[in-house]
Amino acid sequence: RNLVKKYCPKRSPKDEEPRFTSCIAFFNILNELNDYAGQREVVAEEMGHRVYGELMRYSHDLKTERKMHLQEGRKAQQYLDMCWKQMDNSKKKFERECREAEKAQQSYERLDNDTNATKADVEKAKQQLNLRTHMADENKNEYAAQLQNFNGEQHKHYYIVIPQIYKQLQEMDERRTIKLSECYKGFADSERKVIPIISKCLEGMILAAKSVDEHRDSQLVIDCFKSGFEPPGDFPFEDYSQNIYRTISDGTISTPKQEGMRIDTKTTVGKAKGKLWLFGKKPKPQSPPLTPTSLYTSSTPNGSQYPIFSIEPVHYCMSDIKTGKPRIPSFRSLKRGYFCLQGPALEDFSHLPPEQRRKKLQQRIDELNRELQKETDQKDALIKMKDVYEKNPQMGDPSSLQPKLTETMSNMDRLRMEIHKNEAWLSEVEGKVAARSDRRHSSDINHLVTQGRESPEGSYTDDANQEVRGPPQQHAHPNEFDDEFEDDDPLPAIGHCKAIYPFDGHNEGTLAMKEGEILYIIEEDKGDGWTRARRHNGEEGYVPTSYIDVTLEKNSKGA
Numbered sequence: 001r002n003l004v005k006k007y008c009p010k011r012s013p014k015d016e017e018p019r020f021t022s023c024i025a026f027f028n029i030l031n032e033l034n035d036y037a038g039q040r041e042v043v044a045e046e047m048g049h050r051v052y053g054e055l056m057r058y059s060h061d062l063k064t065e066r067k068m069h070l071q072e073g074r075k076a077q078q079y080l081d082m083c084w085k086q087m088d089n090s091k092k093k094f095e096r097e098c099r100e101a102e103k104a105q106q107s108y109e110r111l112d113n114d115t116n117a118t119k120a121d122v123e124k125a126k127q128q129l130n131l132r133t134h135m136a137d138e139n140k141n142e143y144a145a146q147l148q149n150f151n152g153e154q155h156k157h158y159y160i161v162i163p164q165i166y167k168q169l170q171e172m173d174e175r176r177t178i179k180l181s182e183c184y185k186g187f188a189d190s191e192r193k194v195i196p197i198i199s200k201c202l203e204g205m206i207l208a209a210k211s212v213d214e215h216r217d218s219q220l221v222i223d224c225f226k227s228g229f230e231p232p233g234d235f236p237f238e239d240y241s242q243n244i245y246r247t248i249s250d251g252t253i254s255t256p257k258q259e260g261m262r263i264d265t266k267t268t269v270g271k272a273k274g275k276l277w278l279f280g281k282k283p284k285p286q287s288p289p290l291t292p293t294s295l296y297t298s299s300t301p302n303g304s305q306y307p308i309f310s311i312e313p314v315h316y317c318m319s320d321i322k323t324g325k326p327r328i329p330s331f332r333s334l335k336r337g338y339f340c341l342q343g344p345a346l347e348d349f350s351h352l353p354p355e356q357r358r359k360k361l362q363q364r365i366d367e368l369n370r371e372l373q374k375e376t377d378q379k380d381a382l383i384k385m386k387d388v389y390e391k392n393p394q395m396g397d398p399s400s401l402q403p404k405l406t407e408t409m410s411n412m413d414r415l416r417m418e419i420h421k422n423e424a425w426l427s428e429v430e431g432k433v434a435a436r437s438d439r440r441h442s443s444d445i446n447h448l449v450t451q452g453r454e455s456p457e458g459s460y461t462d463d464a465n466q467e468v469r470g471p472p473q474q475h476a477h478p479n480e481f482d483d484e485f486e487d488d489d490p491l492p493a494i495g496h497c498k499a500i501y502p503f504d505g506h507n508e509g510t511l512a513m514k515e516g517e518i519l520y521i522i523e524e525d526k527g528d529g530w531t532r533a534r535r536h537n538g539e540e541g542y543v544p545t546s547y548i549d550v551t552l553e554k555n556s557k558g559a
Contacts, residue, residue, distance in 0.1 A: 001037045004030050019220055021213045028208035036201040039194040046190035051183045058179050062172060069168050076161040080153055087143075087150040094139035101132035228355030348425045354432060361426040365419060372415040379408045490538070493520035495552035497533060503547050511541025519543070521550060 008030050108125040111117040349357040382405045389398040497519050505512030511533055513519060522540065523532035530542040531550065 001034065001041075004034045004037060008034075020217045021211060022217055025208040025212050028211075029205050032201045032204040032208065036198060039197050039201070042194055043190050046193075047187060050186045050190065054186075055179070055183055058176070062176055065172055066169065069165055069172070073162065073165045076157055076165070080157045083146075083150045083153045087146040090139065090143040090146040094136070094143040097132065097136040097139045101129070101136045104129040104132040223359075226355040227353030228358070229353060354429055358426065358429045361422050361429065365422050365426065368415055368419045368422065372412060372419065375408055375412045375415060379405065379412065382408060490534070490540075491522040491532075493522055493534065494524070495521040495550060497521050497531070497543075497548040497550045499543075499548055501547045503543055505541065505543070509542055511535070511539065511543050513543055513547075519548070521552065524550075524552070 009027065104125070108122070108129045111122050111125045349360045352360060382401050385396075386398045386401045386405070389396045389401070499513045499515055499517045499519070502515045503510070503513050511519075513533075519533040519535060521531060522534050525531045525545040529545050531545045531548065532540065533543050533548075534540045
């Protein structure tokens, strides 16, 4: 339940509800897992009451009984040890008295055989011998009695007392085993009761897993991130052979050199260095400034001319999303990265690509129409209520509804104005998209016509306007793409940092660094734990903020 509570999403607005089938399936699995956890709680309660609680009580009783039996065994052993000590003491005393009696006998025999000994010494030695002999006999009898008593107690201890204690311990352990068997059975019964509900939960999880549609998810991602911009057009052919002296025939004239057509590849790659996209670093072609030399005209068979551009206008798209993060570290931050790409929100959504802008405007128009419908229904209800009040004055005052009716009418006018304004923006976006499609179609036709007119060696017409040969390009009004030709200079450094730890930078969009290396800071950490940095050689990428020591400068200039 803790895992479900942790990963189950909170109540969110309707537009933030999960739409991917994989996410919906995951949330359904979480719900099933929550029910599964409820059944596990039932099992846990049953186990706690019938198994765990009963085992704890019975274990306490067994410990008390076992302690009593072991205490009886210790007492029996202590009594047997006491009998053995008494027997051993009597034995040692008997042994000592026997040795004293032997010494007294030897002393008496020595004095009795000595002719120089007096009769009094002999009598004294005889009396000592009799005394020691008497004491030895008494100790002998006491030792025999203690030995007989010890043998009896030892027999009783090993044949009666100890077997009885072991028998009681055995019976106690057998009762414990029976109790365990009953608890095992109770555990199995508690599990068996919840198996049907758990099976339904697992079936729900399987159905949720089968509901995942990868094609639908892919289409949702495409619809969410589709920009509406067109891929860049073909590069123009730069004819360097025009400087070679050749014979000018009657039907051909020399083509003037077009400086505006030349694109500095080194400058282009240098400017694009460090610019990241999904597949790593990509040199981005830069459009030349819109000058009279870069704007060419192409003639049609009827003699009309129209302007064409040398580069496909996708620079607006690239410059619009260049402030966003080049890669998204995880699926959890996918949504956050998408909003980061959008930049600051504007009322007409002009900061978004055309396709996304069209979708946002359409959503807003639908919401405004729903609100307008609500206000219309409210106005109708107020009018009906006013009519009822006018026919039946006792039910209410009709003039009391006039302020609310005026407010409702004002809201309706405001909503109509908003709808009209958004529909105008939507028509503008849809018109631009249609114009792009027309230009692309006409560009394809011009491309085929141009290829059909030129020979492998390169022929030239008499018309000077037709002499300027350009690639199959699109024509559009210059004001449509003013923002496409802005200078894409590298971001200025706002400080510097020193690497505290080494970082490998294997992932795309990251920058490898060594410990102690000094880097320029060109973008601060936005709360996701990554800082954008640049090396001295111009290589850019993201590094972990916790791996570096950042020093920001107040009046920093470009690197």
